[in-house]
Amino acid sequence: MGNVIAMARDSLMSFVSRLGTERDKAATVFYTQPILTDEQIVAAYRGSWLPRKIIDIPALDSCRKWRDWQADDKVIELIEKEEKRLNVKGKVLEASKKGRLFGGAAVYIGTGDSDPSQSLDVDHIEQGGIKHLTVLTRRQLKAGTIDRDPESEWFNRPEKYYLTGLNGKQLTIHPSRLVLFNGAMTPDDDISGATQGWGESILTATLDAIKNADSTAGNIASLIFEAKIDIIKIPGFTENIGNKVYEDAILSRYTLANTIKGINGTLLLDAEEEYESKSAQLAGLTDILMAFMQIVSGAADIPVTRLLGQSPAGMNATGTSDMKNYHDRVQSIQELELTPAMARLDECIIRSATGTRDEAIYYEWAPLEQMSEKERADIFKTKSDAARALIGSSSGQEIITREALSDALVNTFTEDGSLPGLDSFIDEYGKLSEQEPSEAEIIAAATQTRR
Structure with a gap:
């Protein structure tokens, strides 16, 4: 007698109710790889307010209060003046938004070097050494070969980036000259697929929830037009509907009747005609719509009070806890994403502003919550x-x-x-x-x- 191999599943099953079996309808549900084209991303961002707010709000809040430099007053004045000249805050905000939208953007540090394909030598940045900052998206910058040397600073990241300029001329850029914003992380390290060395759009994981909310709002709006329907029963209507003269007479007759009703609220009908009015039940639609908005809020990790700009609902609700958690999230973005991404740029800014590098100079992100x-x-x-x-x-x-x-x-x-x-x-x-x-x-x- 041969060995019998039993297969065990680590899940809840019931053959009586078909729960967890092949006959269970829920067993047919599975996830597929979401793919968003650039055209879909742009259309969503330009055509719907929810995707725009989901992209813009965290980026805006991360840069809104900006940062406080800690140094001698004169040094701080020089650094802040240099930041203003280069519009650092505006460039980082723009790159952060576009990185979240497209899954990749960068700020190019323009120093006037003749060969940007070489590594940027930060220590040789002189006062006024940064000439300009330019925001580029992954649609403009093409990622090159991935660095596979584990000893390299750029391990598992592109060794070079390529920018197509005027007259089709291609410019090679070393990654040290770029402040990179990669949007959402790609968990499978899809460096050879659609992302091509970048991340993916924030909308990839949230667009289904957004479309459901938008569709619900659209259906409710359509239902408003059908909220009240007047029904008039006309004797012999079906038999005479093909008669052009009869159709014109009917339209003229009830256009006049509706006009009279609109003026004095009185509807004039023939004794044999029947009239009734039906109203759609709109109660509960707000709760349904807000349930979908709550799902969008969770998907975007933005409180409803911030996403919709509304006051907290419910007795004794202040929204303080939600906003505190959200501010903690924004602070995490600042410290774990913006600070590392901008580290090389900040070193250049300090040298470009002061002509030297005092190790005592540092900065702290300004708190989002303001005290009374x-x-x-x-x-x-x-x-x-x-x-x-x-x-x-x-x-x-x-x-x-x-x-x-x-x-x-x-x-x-x-x-x-x-x-x-x-x-x-x-x-x-x-x-x-x-x-x-x-x-x-x-x-x-x-x-x-x-x-």
Whole structure:
């Protein structure tokens, strides 16, 4: 007797209800590889507001508050002036939008080098060395051969990019000269398929949900036109419908009747005619539409309050939790996507602005959530009270020296903007450690010493 091999499935099955078997209708559902052409992507973005908002909102929020440079005031002024000259914020926003839309975009760092196919030497960027920044999409930039050297900085990424310019001339660009925005990640590393070394459009995974919501809204809009239907039963209508004179008389007759009804609300009919009015049931349509919008919101990972621009619904609903989670997501985009992508560009900007590279220069992304004046005042009071507690009520009770605590508070209040202009006043009047001790402080210190 031969061996019998039993096949086991790690899933729930029921032969009685056909659940999980080949007769189960749900068993016929499977996923296929979604493919969106550039024409479909452009049509969706231009023709429907939902795809446009899904593409634009996270990119806009990532750049909206921008970033705060941390350095000497004069250095910060130079860097911000250089960013303004190059329109860095606008270029990054544009590239981020187009990267999300097409699955790939880049900001080309133009330094005036004669051979852009060579690696960009950041250390040799002089003051004013960046001439321009240019946004290019994957439709303009063709990715070259993939680098397969695991020791290379560009491993598993294109070694070169090719741009077709005027008169069909092809320009070869080294990836170090590009700030790349690859849209959604391709999980299968489809470097030889449709993505061609880029990512894929954000709309790829969300378009079905968007189309369902748009279709539902369109059907509801059509239903509004059929919300009320007048029905008039005319004796002998079917027998005479082929008579042209009869048809014209009927149209003229009820056009007049409808006009009279529109003027004074009275409908004039023959005694043998019957009239009734039917209204479509519209209750619950809003809930159905909002259910589809919730699905779109989940697919796009954008709160409904932000996607639709509406106030939170329900008792005691503030939307604070949703927006906090969304702001955390935007912060993740800034720190995990924008910061690494812009690292080389930032090094160039610092050198182009100052002519050198001070390692003490860095930046932080500005928070999206803005505090009210009352919240700022409460935080300022809390910090001040904590400082008084650390310093003690009299000399000799300090946990931290007055001078150290003073310098720390000056730094804190300068960074959070609690006391505008504090830096300049400190430069004018000096730090606490530079001040002459007062007579009361000398007496208190002497008294403490005798004890």
